[in-house]
Amino acid sequence: MPTTGPTPRLWDAGAVALSLLGVWVALWVEPSTLPTEAPAWWWVDLLGGLAAAGVVLGRRRAPVGCALVVYGLSVVCTSAWLAGAVATFSIAVRRPWPTAAALGVLSLALGPLQGLLRVQTPENASWTALAWAAGSTVVVVATGAAVRARHELMDSLVERAERAESEAALRAEAARTAERTRIAREMHDVLAHRLSMVSLHAGALAHRRTASPGEIRDALEVVRAGAREALVDLRAILGVLRDPDADPTDPTAPGEVGTASVAPQPTLADLDRLLAGVRAAGTPVTLHDGLAGTPVPDECGRTLYRITQETLTNAARHAPGRPVEVRLAAVAGGEVELDVSNPLPAGGATGPPGNGLVGITERVELAGGRVHLRGPDGGRFRVTVRVPRRDEERVAAVVEPREEMA
Incomplete structure (x- = not known):
């Protein structure tokens, strides 16, 4: 479960306080020990309630085991009744609702066993008391299941947000890769042609030693023009790399990039x-x-x-x-x-x-x-x-x- 809201220590303190409240109610507000019982049962109730309050601290690591221990204590100790509710709630929060419902039914089934060890009043053995216990168990299980559903919803929303961020980052990286590939393709197509023509003219000029001054001048002019056009194209592409908003393939958006004008794309x-x-x-x-x-x-x-x-x-x-x-x-x-x-x-x-x-x-x-x-x-x-x-x-x-x- 996510640790949103109060910290785990505050939740533990609240669970122990609620369990001790059950001990106080059972021993001092409405004493569960009858005059006909031995005085030792009062101390059994006190120690059992305190033990149940300590057991609920382990409900996050082993909610089912803690609940079974508390249910067992409640058979002997009436003061463990609120600790049992806390254990049932923890199961409903941390386990699927069928598990919580089955253990809730188990806690109700263990209740009549207390009559085999302790003296019961007519009120405790009535159908009204059984209905009250069943209703409170249903409320506790339903509340815990609702809390679990909310946590699962929050987890799914967080996971969806993280997945959306990851997918957005992947799309951005893919877009950058596609843009780099497009720019590399433009550089290859344009510069390779320009420089190949310059290389061919320079090679021909080097081998034609009998060329006239006019032919040499014309060849040098072609080399100069090709080199200049290659430099212009290179500056345009590098300008696009510096300015992501520029588009060298947009024929309607000529402008200044660096020191060279971005010419419209050829057709x-x-x-x-x-x-x-x-x-x-x-x-x-x-x-x-x-x-x-x-x-x-x-x-x-x-x-x-x-x-x-x-x-x-x-x-x-x-x-x-x-x-x-x-x-x-x-x-x-x-x-x-x-x-x-x-x-x-x-x-x-x-x-x-x-x-x-x-x-x-x-x-x-x-x-x-x-x-x-x-x-x-x-x-x-x-x-x-x-x-x-x-x-x-x-x-x-x-x-x-x-x-x-x-």
Whole structure:
């Protein structure tokens, strides 16, 4: 039982005081010892009542055992009657009500045995006295059961509150983990592409020793621009880490983060600029755009842009100089299919899937799409995904009921 309210020592003091009150009533207020009895019974009553008052101190550790001892004393000592009530109440508080009811019936059944040892008055042996004892036992058991039910309710409320706090902490930790994963994915997609292009331009510049000053100047300008854009993106992401309220994926919330402006997130409208940068780095790219006249929401466009960016970065890293084909097409079911492929590098070795391909799968799943192919296919390395073409209103309509059910 919880120790709310009075301390256990106060409860013990009250139980002993109530038991001693029974001794005082039985020996001085309404003496239970009759003139026809031996004077020694008065001392038996006194000692038995005091012993019963001491026994009730152990009711928390062994409520049933204490009750049986007190019931046994009450057979001989009339002064133990209030101690018996205290023991019955303790059982009802600390044990299920059937146990308390059974022991209450036992205490009533032991009452007539006192007539075998002590002289009884007509009042003590009447049906009225038996009814009074039965009624008081029922009241004591019911009160103890009510106290037990209240304690159990309080325990359940405390447990529920602790579980709610624990679940809230777990949800907060899961949200932080998801946010860190999202930011890491953005850093990988953006910075990996920028730095790969810078590395390719710098490598080409180092090997083309016969390049003209104009070509060298152009290459250096591309390297400078790529490094600057990578720095801008890095500052934007780090600004989000410093400011939890900032959202780098919100295209409607440009602002100042650190010393760099947070640019709106790209969509399919920026795909030509991405391909132009890759071509300038020395990777031939062919775009087959089958989405002419097909509206593509920004959410779907951002997902397709990031996947294309990652696949082009992988192609430039693992198969430099090999031509890349990018195909976009609208397919049945309101989806957009993106297919990016390039010839396998010399020897056909591509290595195990890296974090980039894992990130592509995560992006597609978060967008509600699926990955059809991700690996070698007939002498080419191919990534084929399908992403639902749905607008922001429809996404909100799908997400909000899930949040309400959660």
